[in-house]
Amino acid sequence: MNEKLARIFVIVLLLGGSIAIGISWWSDQVDVITLHARMPEEGGWTPADLTIEAGQPLHLHLTSDDVIHSFAIGQSDQPAVDIKPGEMTKLTLTFDQPGTYTFYCTRWCGANHWRMRGTIIVTGEEVEQADESPLYLELGLDIDAVHEAQVVPDEKPSVQRGKETFAQFPILNAQTYQSLDYYRSHSPEQVWQEMRGDEMLTSHTDQQLWDAVAFIWQSNTTPEALLEAEELYAENCAACHGVSGAGDGVFSGEQVPVTGESHDSQTGHEIVHATDFTDPYHILSTSPAASQGKLIRGGMGTGMPMWGVISTEEQTWSLVSYLYSFQFEEAQ
Amino acid sequence: MNLLHIPLIKALLKNRWPQFTIIVIALAGFILAILSGFFGTPVGSRNFGIIFVWIAWWAILMLVAVPFFGRGWCGICPIPAPGEWIQRGAMLGPRGQAKGATLSKSKGLGRRWPKRFRNIWLQNGSFLLVALFSTVILTQPRVTAIVLVAFLFVAVGASLIFERRAFCRYLCPVGGFIGLYSQLAPVEVRVVDTAVCKSHTEKTCYTGNDDGYGCPWDVFPPGMVKNTYCGTCMECLRTCPHDNIAINIRAIGTDLSVERNRKLDEAYKAFIMLGAAAVYSAVLLGPWGTLKLAAYSVGTLPWMAYATSFLTLILLALPGIFWLMVWFGKRLSDASQPTKKLFISQAYALIPLGLTAWIAFSLSFVFANFSYVLVALSDPFGWGWDLIGTAGIGWTPWLTNLTPFLQVGVLVGGFIWAAITSSKIASEKLDAARAARLSTPVIGFCLVFTLTLMGLLIA
Numbered sequence: 177m178n179e180k181l182a183r184i185f186v187i188v189l190l191l192g193g194s195i196a197i198g199i200s201w202w203s204d205q206v207d208v209i210t211l212h213a214r215m216p217e218e219g220g221w222t223p224a225d226l227t228i229e230a231g232q233p234l235h236l237h238l239t240s241d242d243v244i245h246s247f248a249i250g251q252s253d254q255p256a257v258d259i260k261p262g263e264m265t266k267l268t269l270t271f272d273q274p275g276t277y278t279f280y281c282t283r284w285c286g287a288n289h290w291r292m293r294g295t296i297i298v299t300g301e302e303v304e305q306a307d308e309s310p311l312y313l314e315l316g317l318d319i320d321a322v323h324e325a326q327v328v329p330d331e332k333p334s335v336q337r338g339k340e341t342f343a344q345f346p347i348l349n350a351q352t353y354q355s356l357d358y359y360r361s362h363s364p365e366q367v368w369q370e371m372r373g374d375e376m377l378t379s380h381t382d383q384q385l386w387d388a389v390a391f392i393w394q395s396n397t398t399p400e401a402l403l404e405a406e407e408l409y410a411e412n413c414a415a416c417h418g419v420s421g422a423g424d425g426v427f428s429g430e431q432v433p434v435t436g437e438s439h440d441s442q443t444g445h446e447i448v449h450a451t452d453f454t455d456p457y458h459i460l461s462t463s464p465a466a467s468q469g470k471l472i473r474g475g476m477g478t479g480m481p482m483w484g485v486i487s488t489e490e491q492t493w494s495l496v497s498y499l500y501s502f503q504f505e506e507a508q
Numbered sequence: 509m510n511l512l513h514i515p516l517i518k519a520l521l522k523n524r525w526p527q528f529t530i531i532v533i534a535l536a537g538f539i540l541a542i543l544s545g546f547f548g549t550p551v552g553s554r555n556f557g558i559i560f561v562w563i564a565w566w567a568i569l570m571l572v573a574v575p576f577f578g579r580g581w582c583g584i585c586p587i588p589a590p591g592e593w594i595q596r597g598a599m600l601g602p603r604g605q606a607k608g609a610t611l612s613k614s615k616g617l618g619r620r621w622p623k624r625f626r627n628i629w630l631q632n633g634s635f636l637l638v639a640l641f642s643t644v645i646l647t648q649p650r651v652t653a654i655v656l657v658a659f660l661f662v663a664v665g666a667s668l669i670f671e672r673r674a675f676c677r678y679l680c681p682v683g684g685f686i687g688l689y690s691q692l693a694p695v696e697v698r699v700v701d702t703a704v705c706k707s708h709t710e711k712t713c714y715t716g717n718d719d720g721y722g723c724p725w726d727v728f729p730p731g732m733v734k735n736t737y738c739g740t741c742m743e744c745l746r747t748c749p750h751d752n753i754a755i756n757i758r759a760i761g762t763d764l765s766v767e768r769n770r771k772l773d774e775a776y777k778a779f780i781m782l783g784a785a786a787v788y789s790a791v792l793l794g795p796w797g798t799l800k801l802a803a804y805s806v807g808t809l810p811w812m813a814y815a816t817s818f819l820t821l822i823l824l825a826l827p828g829i830f831w832l833m834v835w836f837g838k839r840l841s842d843a844s845q846p847t848k849k850l851f852i853s854q855a856y857a858l859i860p861l862g863l864t865a866w867i868a869f870s871l872s873f874v875f876a877n878f879s880y881v882l883v884a885l886s887d888p889f890g891w892g893w894d895l896i897g898t899a900g901i902g903w904t905p906w907l908t909n910l911t912p913f914l915q916v917g918v919l920v921g922g923f924i925w926a927a928i929t930s931s932k933i934a935s936e937k938l939d940a941a942r943a944a945r946l947s948t949p950v951i952g953f954c955l956v957f958t959l960t961l962m963g964l965l966i967a
Contacts, residue, residue, distance in 0.1 A: 182528060182600035189536050197543065197889075204891060237892055241550045262554025264892025 210237040213245035213259050213281065216288040221279070223294070230274045230300030238265040243285050245292070250278040250486035258283070274300035278485040284415045287427045290481040310484075312469030315361055319469040320476065325365045325461035329386035334505040338391030341384045346376050353388075359396045363463040364389045364500070390504035396464075397497035401490075405498035408491060416479070421453035421502035450479070453502040460503060467496045510700070510754040512745070521742045521755070524601040527584060535586035538656065540888060545653020549890025553903070555649040556888030559880045561656070562646050567874040569686075570866050578690030582683060583740035587659050588676050591667030592724070602718055616668035621678055621726070627773040631684030632780055636822070638681045639784050640815050643791060643803040673724040676739060688777045689863045690735040691763035696756050697729070697738050697745075704752045705730035713744040713753075720746030729753065734763040736774070764856050764929050767936055772848075775855035776827065782858055782957065783822035785865040789964040793872050830855065833949035841946035843938060854950050857930035861954050864922025865961055868915040872965055875911060879904040912966045919965075923958040927951045 212222040218241070228234040238247050240259045247267070248256035259265055271277065281292040312319055342350060352358060353367060362370075364386075371377050371385045380388070410419070418424040428450040453459050471492050474482030483492065512518045520526050537560060545557035552558040573581040593599045597615040638645065638655065645651050659680075666675035676683050699705055705713075713729045716722035723729065725739040729748075732738060745753045790796065791803045802810035834851045837843070843850060879901055886899035893899065907914075930950045934943035 178524075179598055179600050185529075186532055186535075186599060189532055190539060193536055194539070194543070197540075200893070201547075201889075201891065239549065239890065239892075262549040262551030262890040264887075264890070266892065 204237075208235045208237055210239065210264075211247070213238065213240045213247070213285075213292070214242050215286040216291040217286060218242060220292045221294040225295050225297070227297045227299065228271065230271055230298050232270070234269045234271070234296070236267045236269065238267060239263065244283050245285050246282040248280055248282045249296070250280060251488050252277070256282045269296075271296070271298040274298045274302045280486060282411055284427070289415065289427070290412075290479075293485075310469060310472055311360060311465040315465055317463070317466050317469060319466045319473070323458075323461045325363075325457045327365060327368065327382075328456040328460055329383060331383065332505045333383075333386040333390035333503070335387075335390045335394040336505070337384070338387035338389065338394075341380060341388045342391045344380075345388070349374060349376055354392055354395055356396060359392055360464045360468075363466075364393065364460040364503070366463070367392060368460075393497065393500045393504060394506065397494065401494035402498055402501065404491065405494035408487065408495055409498055412483070412486075413495075416450035417453060418450070421499070423450040423452035423455075425450060453499050456503055459500065464493075464496045464500075467499055468492055471495060509757040511695075511757065512753070512755050517755075522746055524746075527742065528600050530584045531586055531589050534584055535589055538586045538660075542653045542656050542660075544888050544890075545649040545651075545656070547889060548649060550649055551890060552647045552649060553877075553880050554883065554887070554890040556884045557649045557652045557656070558647070559877075559884035561652055563874060563877050564881050566870060567878070569682075570870045571874065574686055574689050574693070575863065575867065576693065577695060577740070578693030578735045579686055579738060579740045580693075580695075582676060582686060583742065585676070587680070588663045588667065588673050590660065591664035591675065592673065594664065595667040595671075596721065602720060616670075618671045619669055621670050621674050625678060627771065628678070628684045628687070628777055629773045630678055631681060632773065632777055634679055634681040635684055635777075635780060635784075636819065639787075640818065641806060642788070643800070644806055646792070647804075672722075672726050673739065677725055677737060684777055685781050685862075687736045688774060688781065688859060690738075692761045692860055692863055693735060694758055694760045696735055696758055696762070697740060697742075698732060698754055698756055699730050699748075700752045700754045702730050704750050708750060708752075712747040712749060716743075717747050717749070719749075720744075722747070733766050733768055736763070736769075761860060761925065761929065764859060765932060767853075770853050770856060772852055775852045776823075778855050778858040778862055779826045779830070780822050781862040782865060783818075783826045785862065785869050786957070786961055786964065787818055787821065789869050789872075789961060793869075794964060827851075830858075830950070830953055833953045834946075836949040837934075837946040840948065841934070841938060841942040843942065843946055845937060850946070853933050853936075854930055854947070856933060857926045857947075857950060857954065860925035860929060861922050861957065864918045864925070865957075868918045868922075868961065868965055871911050871915050871918070875907040876905040877903075878906055915965055916962065919958050919962055923954055926954040930954070 209223070209226060211226075212219075214220060214222070226234065236247075238257065238259045240261045240263075242261060244261065245259045246256045247259055247265075248254065249269070254269065257265055257267055275298055277296040277298065279294050279296060281289060283289070285292065342354075345353070353371070358367075367389050368385055371380075371388065372382070377385065409417075414425055415427045416423075416425040418428065451458065470480065471487070472482065472484030474480050474484075483495075487495065512521070541557040541561050544555050548555045548557065569581055595616050641651075645655055662679060663675040666679060667673070705711075710717070711728070712719075712722070714722050720743045723744060724741055725737055727737050729738075729744045745755075791799055794800075798810075799814070802808075802814040805811045831847070831851055834854050835847055837854075838845075838847055838850055880903065882896075882898040882901050886896045887893040888895075927947070930947040931943060934946040938946060
């Protein structure tokens with residue numbers, strides 16, 4: 177009798193316990209997707225591709241298997257959600273519009289943090305939208321071409337001084353140089369060269385014209401946009417490009433292209449350093465359209481990720497403006 | 509004082525149910541640790557397996573069970589239970605079986621453990637094997653689960669092939685040091701009167717009878733003078749027809765004064781434990797990232813260098829230096845005993861030093877990380893459960909201000925205890941003055957070790 181009781185006790189406790197755990201686990205899985213976050217070297221998001229019907233709630237259980245990550249959806253107002261190691265964060269999303277959305281990590285979780293992306297395919301009847309090409313494609317720019325400014329200013333151009341100089345420009349010339357289309361399609365060096373060749377502006381010194389360029393760049397953005405861009409830069413760019421823009425971020429030099437362009441016989445990868453935005457020869461010869469192109473398309477094998485699926489167009493232009501601020505002395 | 513004079517204690521220990529219930533609950537916890545290792549979060553700080561095995565169980569073992577109850581843990585350990593149940597063909601015990609069954613007869617092959625391995629050298633080896641991979645085992649739930657499953661399989665296998673608890677006695681990596689340190693415990697299981705045993709021709713404490721099994725630890729209770737190999741399973745209490753078993757409260761460290769059965773394998777165990785405490789303190793608690801990385805990168809060249817250094821320190825350097833100290837002591841005291849014999853006997857002074865070193869080491873992280881236990885209880889798999897409402901508790905280190913003082917106290921206490929033990933052992937064959945000369949270099953060794961560990965743990 178005692179032995180039978182002992183066996184029942186063991187069976188109830190061990191088998192019953194195991195079954196209870198299994199049932200609890202199973203009931204947790206109904207209509208819920210458990211999304212595991214790991215450093216990209218360890219697999220990134222699992223699963224990385226999710227599908228849901230438009231209008232239907234997507235129940236997510238987010239957990240990290242290593243370090244702190246964060247879950248955010250590109251081009252969305254959905255606030256980023258922190259995912260802590262070993263903890264389960266519950267999140268429900270509903271997508272009204274069919275399409276492909278990108279979710280990504282906003283925490284600097286490792287050298288390959290930016291690779292940590294996944295997609296949510298929202299099915300349903302898609303509303304046709306006008307397909308607008310990015311400006312660099314409209315302009316036919318080769319954004320991968322090597323370029324270097326032939327002329328650079330002796331000292332950092334000043335927006336404040338440029339404003340004063342610009343006020344002296346003939347109105348017609350000023351309107352041309354300050355227009356949005358002109359600004360976006362020309363590099364600072366190109367604008368300076370055109371000013372230098374402008375017969376109406378021969379009385380101005382080289383530095384005064386550089387100051388005027390700085391003012392043109394400043395006047396094509398707003399302090400609010402620059403503030404937002406500063407945050408975006410700190411969140412997404414500074415890890416590689418550095419807080420000062422000098423390309424000296426903590427992960428600079430640790431980026432490796434995914435495939436091709438191999439010059440290293442041992443690793444099959446070459447180290448690609450992040451662009452130095454404080455280098456006038458590089459940035460002053462880059463047009464805003466080309467910068468926007470690099471941002472939305474990415475660096476194609478250089479380690480520079482594509483932000484087109486993450487940032488809105490407005491955010492991208494704000495970031496472009498912010499990148500040039502490393503070259504110009506802002507107005508006080 | 510014989511605790512069995514208290515009727516309640518005697519009743520609880522003689523009855524098979526209390527012990528059986530605790531073992532089954534511990535087994536459930538053990539299985540949960542395995543399941544959470546395989547299916548739970550790989551984040552160690554949120555996984556039941558890691559937290560319960562390496563923080564909760566370890567804390568109970570090193571801070572309570574071993575110092576106060578010696579092999580008390582072995583009496584309720586779940587690891588050998590499944591193998592033992594198969595071996596015996598019963599879970600609870602004799603009363604439920606057909607009367608008249610030869611209870612000590614194994615249902616497995618029932619072989620005797622090979623004579624050449626009737627020592628703890630294999631346990632020394634199994635501990636070192638686990639210790640070499642400890643950084644990975646202690647931090648990765650899946651690896652912990654694999655190790656626990658391996659323990660279970662080896663224990664079951666040993667029960668099927670050999671008689672009694674061969675795994676516990678000769679293989680268990682933990683059992684080896686528990687046995688060594690159980691010599692310090694303030695409790696002991698002994699016979700009340702050996703004369704009674706002499707007249708008891710059936711020796712049921714060793715062979716078993718209708719009331720219980722023959723000693724699962726292959727110990728002959730009337731001949732027991734140390735705690736080392738008594739698993740406190742209480743079978744002798746149940747099988748003795750003359751009520752001749754006692755559980756005595758005694759002075760701590762009593763077994764160290766017993767001259768009989770001092771052996772090289774046990775002496776080496778003392779070195780292994782001493783060295784491992786120092787290496788763990790450096791690797792797991794020290795500020796040296798390169799060392800941590802090397803210990804963690806199993807299979808790489810840096811890890812091999814780490815493993816080689818670890819084994820060299822523990823198996824050669826520490827015993828070598830100690831041998832030199834003993835040799836100096838022998839020269840100073842002009843002792844006539846062979847150096848090897850002095851080396852072995854003096855190594856028993858390292859037992860209190862080792863236990864206090866492990867207590868001090870454990871204090872470093874047990875209280876600091878104990879809040880994880882509440883979280884793991886509520887959400888053992890890291891699946892987002894909140895069974896007892898404590899899953900959301902953040903990491904809250906406890907007693908961190910007090911810990912260094914406790915550690916210093918424990919280490920100083922251990923050093924004094926070791927010094928006294930060394931002197932006592934030396935005095936067994938020498939007069940006081942010569943004994944002091946013999947033990948002085950050994951005490952110097954203990955002092956240097958204590959200061960080193962103090963530096964590693966506190967400075």
